[in-house]
Structures are given as structure tokens and as C-alpha cells.
């Protein structure tokens with residue numbers, strides 16, 4: 001079932017077009033990755049989905065309704081962002097208490113466990129918390145709120161590697177027990193690639209990939225071997241990337257799902273991070289060939 005639906009959404013700030021003609025759906029009970037380079041438009045999209053901003057053109061539906069100033073929708077939505085500000089006198093426990101009043105599914109026991117695990121000092125004022133501790137406040141709220149639609153806009157950037165892994169593990173375990181719709185915006189694609197089930201990539205305001213992670217991974221491979229054999233194999237396919245050392249060539253290809261090793265060619269899967277990076281680097285005209293529709297996921 002569709003939880004979020006965007007149709008032709010554009011957002012302009014003066015001369016800057018932050019989001020251009022974006023159409024895509026997000027689905028109930030899935031973890032989505034919202035990926036893209038700095039300034040691509042991810043936060044702008046998330047702000048519009050959570051009623052904190054409105055589109056210049058186009059239509060947004062969240063749980064079937066316009067989210068802007070819509071209390072019915074917004075009580076089902078939790079938006080955690082990196083730059084979250086708390087009142088100066090707030091301690092972490094105040095932020096958690098406020099969240100417990102706002103979110104109907106709040107699990108106080110789960111929140112207490114997470115506070116322990118993230119070593120979050122509850123009685124330190126927010127302005128004296130470290131960057132990582134502030135991130136942990138957001139992560140604890142985002143998880144314990146169990147909101148039907150939960151968006152994390154890189155809130156875990158301040159977390160160290162151990163705490164980030166803890167976040168991924170706890171998110172996955174809790175999501176398995178309490179399925180809900182999750183959107184993660186991140187630059188750490190390799191770290192979240194096992195979590196993400198559906199990928200939306202935005203670049204310069206345009207949606208350039210929108211598909212299940214499984215479909216995307218099965219579309220691309222790297223093929224390496226002697227130059228001539230690789231070129232023959234690659235003929236007729238979209239080449240996302242090409243590197244050459246001496247007579248040895250390695251290409252990233254799209255649209256060869258059944259490729260297998262041969263005597264002189266080595267075929268390897270492409271990581272989600274490589275696929276996103278290479279596709280983002282491609283010229284606009286070639287992107288349509290990477291299953292990167294500015295539209296809805298195929299077959300839905």
C-alpha cells in the first residue's frame with residue numbers, strides 16, 4: 001500500500017529550483033533510502049512530506065491527505081533531522097518526555113533501553129551535549145516513537161561507528177517486530193545498503209532512480225578482462241563507468257542480468273553505492289536506461 005505519493009512536485013526558492021517535477025511513491029512497511037549529493041533536494045523533499053514546507057507546484061499525499069497543517073496526518077509522522085534545535089534549558093529527558101506526549105505509539109521501555117545503549121546523559125542540558133549525543137537524542141526519539149511514517153534526515157551523522165551500527169541493528173530488529181514506513185536520508189550508502197528495500201535518488205532536484213534495491217542491484221554488473229573481450233561483451237549495453245589499466249579494462253554495465261564469468265571475463269555484482277554514484281555521474285540523457293524513471297516503480 002502507498003503511504004506517500006508525489007505527483008509532479010516542484011519546489012522553488014526564488015531563483016533556485018530545489019525539487020523539479022518529482023513523482024514517486026513510498027510504500028507501507030518498507031525501509032526507503034533517500035539518496036543524493038549535497039544540495040540535491042533530499043531535505044526539501046522530506047520537509048514537504050512532513051508538512052514543514054509546501055510545494056510550489058504538484059501534489060503531495062501522505063496517508064491519502066495533504067500533510068501541510070494537517071494534524072491527522074502529522075500525528076502519524078516522526079521527522080528526525082541532524083540540525084534539530086532544542087530549547088536551551090532542555091535536557092535530553094525533557095526532549096524524550098515531550099516526544100512521549102506527541103507520539104501515540106511511544107514505547108517508554110524501549111526508549112529507556114536505547115538511552116542506556118547510546119550512553120545518553122539524561123540530565124545534561126541540550127546545549128552542553130556533544131554532537132553525537134545530540135544525534136542520539138534524535139535517534140532514540142525516532143525509534144521509540146514507532147510512528148507509522150518515520151523519516152531520518154541524516155540524524156546519525158554525529159554518531160561514532162559503534163553507535164551508528166547500534167542504530168542500524170536496533171532499527172532493523174524493531175522494524176521486524178513493528179513494521180512501519182521508514183525513510184533514511186544518508187550519504188553513507190554502503191552502511192545502509194543491507195537495510196534499504198527501496199531506493200529513491202535525487203540529483204539537482206530531479207528523481208533519477210526510483211526502484212526496489214533488488215531490481216537495481218540485479219540490473220548492473222562490472223565486467224573485467226582483456227580490453228578486446230570486454231569491449232565485445234559491452235557492445236550494445238549502457239556503460240556506466242569504464243577504467244583501463246594497460247590492456248586490462250573494467251566496465252560497469254546496465255541491463256545484463258544473466259551475465260556470467262567466461263574464460264577471460266570476470267563478472268561481479270555492483271554495490272548499491274557504486275550504482276548510485278555512477279548513475280549520478282552519468283549524463284542526463286543516459287539515465288533513463290538505468291531504470292531511473294522520474295516516475296513510479298515498474299510493475300506497480
Ligand SMILES: Nc1ncnc2c1ncn2[C@@H]1O[C@H](COP(=O)(O)OP(=O)(O)OP(=O)(O)O)[C@@H](O)[C@H]1O
Nearest residue numbers: 013016017018036037038039040041042043044045
Ligand atoms: N530555505 C531555502 N531557501 C533557499 N534555498 C534553499 C532553501 N532550502 C534549500 N535550498 C536550496 O535547495 C537546494 C536543495 O537543498 P536541500 O537542503 O534540499 O539538499 P540536500 O539534498 O538535503 O543536501 P545535503 O545532503 O547537503 O543536506 C540547494 O540548492 C539549497 O541551497
